[in-house]
Amino acid sequence: MAKYHALIEWEASATDDVPGGKYGRGHRWTFDENVSVPASSSKHVVPLPWSVEAAVDPEEALVASASSCHMLTFLYLAAKAGYAVQSYRDAAVGTMAKGDDGRVQITGVELSPDIEWQGAAPDAATLEQLHHDAHDQCFIANSVKFPIEVTK
Template sequence: MGSHIATITWQRQPTEAFTDSRYSRAHLWQFDGGVEVAASASPHNVPLPYSVEANVDPEEAFVAAISSCHLLTFLWVAAKRGVIIDSYRDEAVGVMTPGPGGHLWVSRVTLNPKVTYGGQAPDRAMEEALHHAAHEQCFIANSVKTEIVTRL
């Protein structure tokens, strides 16, 4: 199916000793299509000013990737079943908890999709079936151990 490439770049500033852990976690994500995203560790994990609150952190990106994959698969499934979608908005929430070894991990992502349908909206059972099919076929959902919950 092909490979997916992201180039991640970080550079220590000359004034940073590094070994004292007082260095910037700001870095850059570059994608093959030319998009660049300013990234950083989360301020939840690394205090300011060593993290950059305005930048995307890996945990946010993980949640966004799960939500985006579900969205794209949902649109595809709906189109195949003749259901017209006008808009889709999700405020996805990822939760980190300690794992068995005490290490934090994103243990749960809750999707909260709000879908606007064109024409006749499906009933609740059909909407649930569309989301279930999207979850089952989402590449990212099939790649992670994180529990993914969809709330309608």
């Protein structure tokens, strides 16, 4: 159907001690149309100063991807059902812990969308169904093994 490309680039500095584990984890993600994002390991995984606090880490990018996919699918389904969303804000949270297999992994993502509507909002049952259908049709949710739950 489609292929998605990302260029990931990292280079050691002259002062890095790579064999000793003392090297910067800052790197760059470059996507289509040369959109470039500073990236790094999470400070929760590799302590500062070896991580870059002002950069996106893979774990938070995964949480953002799950939230973004759910939102985009939700917006499409809501519009198709005749509801107009004015704004959508989600303070998504991912949890990293040991999984059932003993390996550290993202074990779940909680979505907490705050939605403002133009005109009439769907009733609670319809809203729940829209979220259910958005989850069911989201490409990212269909690609990961951890649960993604809407909590709001």
